[in-house]
Amino acid sequence: MWKIMKKNVNVFVFYFVFVASLIVILKLITGNEITTAFMIIAGILVFLLVFASTFTNEQYEEKNKGYAFLDTLPVTAREIVEAKFALVLLAVGLCVGLLVILFSLSASAPETIAIAQSYVLFMGVVCLILAGVNYIGIFALGYTKFLIFVGSGWLALGFVPVIIMKTYQGRMDYLKETVLNFYAGIDWLVVIPSALVVYFVLMLVAAKVRHLKSA
Amino acid sequence: MNHIVEIDNLRKVYKGFTLDNISLNIPKDSILGLIGPNGAGKTTTIKILMDMIQPQSGSVRIFGMDHRKNIKHVRNRVGYVGEEQHFYGDKTVAWTGKFVSEFFDNWDTNMFQKLLTDFTISRTKKTKELSKGTKVKLSLAIALSHNPELMILDEPTAGLDPVIRREVLELLRTFPEDGNKSVIISSHITDDITRIADYVAFLIEGKIALSEPKDELLSKWKRIHYKDGALEDRISNTLTSQKTHMFGNSGITMDYPALKEVIAEGVAREEIKVENVDLDDVLIALVKGE
Structure with missing residues (x-):
């Protein structure tokens, strides 16, 4: 699996160094306290790392007909998919891990730190699941076609904050409290293993889809 | 194995x-x-x-x-x-x-x-x-x-x-x-x-x-060139890729060893000629299915 992973690892390293640098710079700017802006940007950066690196790699595979090349080597379709999924897991783990450590080093109140850590873990889990779904989409439709779907999806997501603001107009404190309670209430001992199981299932589905598409 | x-x-x-x-x-x-x-x-x-x-x-x-x-x-x-x-x-x-x-x-x-x-x-x-x-x-x-x-x-x-x-x-x-x-x-x-x-x-x-x-x-598939009347109909009917031209007729047999004896006299009289075919001829004969 490492043989395939290391082909793609450069892109992940590039984006990881980029994101990690931004996080550290952000931390230096925002100071020792965890601010809402820092939290939100950190979450977006986890997204950026996963999506940018995955899509860059898949664009590269499509451009070079990389899967056609790999299919001539002694490696199974499942091993190729496993390598892709393992790399995303590693990237998310490292990025979320870095943020969790940074948050724990801050001078904020322990409850704030716990919520911030819970938030980035949540973002990590969402990224993992979305990355899994992305791979299924890419293997089913091809990178270029899937990109059109994702583009439309992101466009639709742009309306979500507007809808939320409209829905909770005049009740922003209530919304904030609800969100904070949500993050504080997540049982990570249950959610992380469950997310990994879902991710594993998505990987199996992606491998199956890739195998069927090659037929 | x-x-x-x-x-x-x-x-x-x-x-x-x-x-x-x-x-x-x-x-x-x-x-x-x-x-x-x-x-x-x-x-x-x-x-x-x-x-x-x-x-x-x-x-x-x-x-x-x-x-x-x-x-x-x-x-x-x-x-x-x-x-x-x-x-x-x-x-x-x-x-x-x-x-x-x-x-x-x-x-x-x-x-x-x-x-x-x-x-x-x-x-x-x-x-x-x-x-x-x-x-x-x-x-x-x-x-x-x-x-x-x-x-x-x-x-x-x-x-x-x-x-x-x-x-x-x-x-x-x-x-x-x-x-x-x-x-x-x-x-x-x-x-x-x-x-x-x-x-x-x-x-x-x-x-x-x-x-x-x-x-x-290639030893079985041969092109047979023959003058009018040099081959019996029952034999010429078995030939594929048949052609008629100003010098006579030709066709390909898929079982030359079985024909060899039968056409020997015609070959001796130079009314029949046997020519090797190449895989192209075989392919064309099979594709055209004549």
């Missing part, structure tokens, strides 16, 4: 094309030429052998193993050159060699380096900068450098210049001489197959139209 590849009743249905009940056995130490016009199903058959396409039914055994269940093992022992060569275009030849070497158990770096030198492939060139012919040679170098027991090549000589084409064919011709090694080569250039194959299989519209040892086939 006398056969290195055993194909049994393969069937693959596409919209507008069906690969229908393909059965073939390829003996060890031999070269099989898979001949057919474009779109006959040669690439589909070869991709099924490499498990790049899954058939709807039928089975393939390579080295005595179910190839799909053992595809890693099979690919480890097979040198494959596809009809199109795909490499990571921004990577160099040296990188490509190093990358693929890690997947094969029996990779021979010295052989790879030697083949690059023999084929005059620059190690530092990016693969996207290589010509089509050089890409084929790089594919061939990769395929040969892990000591395969079976080479599977899909139209490897298409688009190659005559010099490189001859080099490639010569290399393949001598490949089984090491013992226990075989080659499956598909081509619509019958000259290539004539030059190197021991066995030929003609694939026409998704079906095996004919499969025989090449020399046996």
